[in-house]
Amino acid sequence: QLNALGKGVASQPFVTAGPGGVSDVVEGAKVRLSALHATLQEQHRVLQRTLERARLHTExxxxxxxxxxTALLAADEFFGYIAGFTGLLAATSIEVQQNPKRWQRFFSAADELQGEGAKPRLKRSLSVPPESAQ
Structure with a gap:
């Protein structure tokens, strides 16, 4: 058998009494319980360290x-905003790819706003990926 950390654990019957009687069974149970407790304590320490690292990365x-x-937001609220933003960005990208003519006018307007002295922008079709247009 394997314990929670994947380490081998001797498989012993729990309720059979051998030559030592019930005291051997109880002693065996205590040993297994002690090993399980040590395993759980180690897992708890690992999880606490991981939680602290995640908290620091979030901050x-x-x-x-x-x-x-400003004060920091709760992690789930902050990452919820990022998830919402990336969802809107993905939806916008799909919209632009499905209706390139509708969005092409924004590129033309941007060129007009830059004026005569501005460095020309690489012109490409919205339906062509950027790496293909170069």
């Missing part, structure tokens, strides 16, 4: 994207 990420002077 660093929020500081990178946000205002350094």
């Amino acid at each position: 660093d990420t929020q500081r990178f994207f946000g205002d350094q002077t």
